[in-house]
Amino acid sequence: MRKEHSTNAMNEQFLFGVCELNSAISVISGRWKSQIVYSVSQGNNRFHLLKKELPNISEQVLGRQLKELETHAILVKKEIAGTVPIGIEYILTNKGLDLVPILESLCNWGKAYEGKEISACGNIFSRKGAKRQRSEDKSEC
Amino acid sequence: MRKEHSTNAMNEQFLFGVCELNSAISVISGRWKSQIVYSVSQGNNRFHLLKKELPNISEQVLGRQLKELETHAILVKKEIAGTVPIGIEYILTNKGLDLVPILESLCNWGKAYEGKEISACGNIFSRKGAKRQRSEDKSEC
DNA sequence: GCAATAACGAACAAATTTGTTAGTCTAAAA
DNA sequence: TTTTAGACTAACAAATTTGTTCGTTATTGC
Numbered sequence: 001m002r003k004e005h006s007t008n009a010m011n012e013q014f015l016f017g018v019c020e021l022n023s024a025i026s027v028i029s030g031r032w033k034s035q036i037v038y039s040v041s042q043g044n045n046r047f048h049l050l051k052k053e054l055p056n057i058s059e060q061v062l063g064r065q066l067k068e069l070e071t072h073a074i075l076v077k078k079e080i081a082g083t084v085p086i087g088i089e090y091i092l093t094n095k096g097l098d099l100v101p102i103l104e105s106l107c108n109w110g111k112a113y114e115g116k117e118i119s120a121c122g123n124i125f126s127r128k129g130a131k132r133q134r135s136e137d138k139s140e141c
Numbered sequence: 142m143r144k145e146h147s148t149n150a151m152n153e154q155f156l157f158g159v160c161e162l163n164s165a166i167s168v169i170s171g172r173w174k175s176q177i178v179y180s181v182s183q184g185n186n187r188f189h190l191l192k193k194e195l196p197n198i199s200e201q202v203l204g205r206q207l208k209e210l211e212t213h214a215i216l217v218k219k220e221i222a223g224t225v226p227i228g229i230e231y232i233l234t235n236k237g238l239d240l241v242p243i244l245e246s247l248c249n250w251g252k253a254y255e256g257k258e259i260s261a262c263g264n265i266f267s268r269k270g271a272k273r274q275r276s277e278d279k280s281e282c
Numbered sequence: 283g284c285a286a287t288a289a290c291g292a293a294c295a296a297a298t299t300t301g302t303t304a305g306t307c308t309a310a311a312a
Numbered sequence: 313t314t315t316t317a318g319a320c321t322a323a324c325a326a327a328t329t330t331g332t333t334c335g336t337t338a339t340t341g342c
Contacts, residue, residue: 001298008172008297008330011197015176020251021244022176027251029170031152031300034162047319056152061301063320073254085308088319095254102250103162105243110161110168113214113236142328149300149327172330188289202331204290226338229289 027072032057032065034103037074037092041100045090066090074099168213173198173206175244178215178233182241186231207231215240 003009015022028034036050044053050062069075074096080087092100144150156163169175177191185194191203210216215237221228233241 003297006297006330007197007332011172011330014197015173018176019179019248020255021179021248024247024251025170025175029166031149032156034166035156035159038160038162048317051318056148056155058301059318059320060303060322064300067320085310085318095250098250098253102243102246105246106165107160107162109236109239109243110165112239114161144327147300147327148302152300189287192288199331200288200290201292201333205330208290226288226340 027074028099028103030065030068032061033069034106036062036065036069037096037099038103040075040090040092041097047088047090069096168215169240169244171206171209173202174210175247177203177206177210178237178240179244181216181231182233182238188229188231210237 012022012026016026028037032054035054039050039053044050047059047062047066050066051057051059054062066075066077070077072095073093075090075092078089078091080089153163153167157167169178173195176195180191180194185191188200188203188207191207192198192200195203207216207218211218213236214234216231216233219230219232221230
């Protein structure tokens with residue numbers, strides 16, 4: 001349960017007030033969450049399909065993350081008509097759909113600087129006048 | 142300390158392997174972190190300036206978050222020549238600079254759907270043919 | 283001489299997130 | 313009739329993140 005008046009919770013609220021950036025990030029930052037959004041956008045929109053794609057996730061955790069995404073209106077559940085027992089599909093809302101291209105740019109950003117953790121500090125000004133090469137974003141993400 | 146072989150740590154590694162999206166998000170998702178990146182990009186690039194902008198953060202936490210951002214090569218420290226005692230500036234690397242526009246789009250995404258948590262599920266298909274109105278992104282973020 | 287400012291590091295404690303164990307419900311298959 | 317699949321929820325435990333307390337270094341202002 002949330003402590004509502006802990007320093008931590010209050011700092012979170014403070015940041016939410018500073019800029020929507022912070023609430024946006026808190027929505028997508030749980031473990032598995034953005035990967036689930038991406039998978040659903042690719043058509044893996046059933047509970048069991050997600051389980052197959054994320055073999056290490058437990059059903060309980062998957063259910064919880066899906067519910068949280070639902071709470072933030074990233075996706076909605078929909079019963080599939082005429083199935084017995086009733087099957088359930090997950091569908092991205094507009095909000096969720098609008099998120100996908102942002103996740104893709106994050107993915108490309110990550111790939112562009114892959115493996116350049118502590119090193120990349122060579123000449124931090126090298127960017128001046130440098131053509132940014134992004135080498136054929138293939139977005140296998 | 143990290144447990145390296147906990148289920149949690151292994152799941153994290155698994156996700157990092159699935160797509161760079163996941164490592165990208167883990168880099169920016171700590172409390173204060175993306176706000177710090179944004180603030181630095183706006184010119185608040187000194188320890189004391191950040192403290193002023195984020196009055197609720199403790200110096201120790203600020204120092205820790207800055208160090209983590211440095212570890213991920215989002216920013217670098219630079220001593221300001223000719224100051225006594227030596228002043229320190231934080232400068233975004235190329236990696237950090239490339240991140241800023243993505244943070245801005247996250248911010249705009251957050252603003253576009255502000256306050257539409259559980260509600261926004263009206264007609265999830267309303268997007269079809271609907272002009273997306275984004276009402277003059279003023280990006281005060 | 284004593285406090286204040288800029289910039290932190292280490293160790294510990296509190297809060298929060300993630301994972302685990304156990305259990306539910308329905309219907310078709312073995 | 314017992315098992316299996318699909319879709320979960322609740323409660324508890326382990327792991328991780330965030331915040332707190334104390335300490336450091338060096339110099340300028342009072």
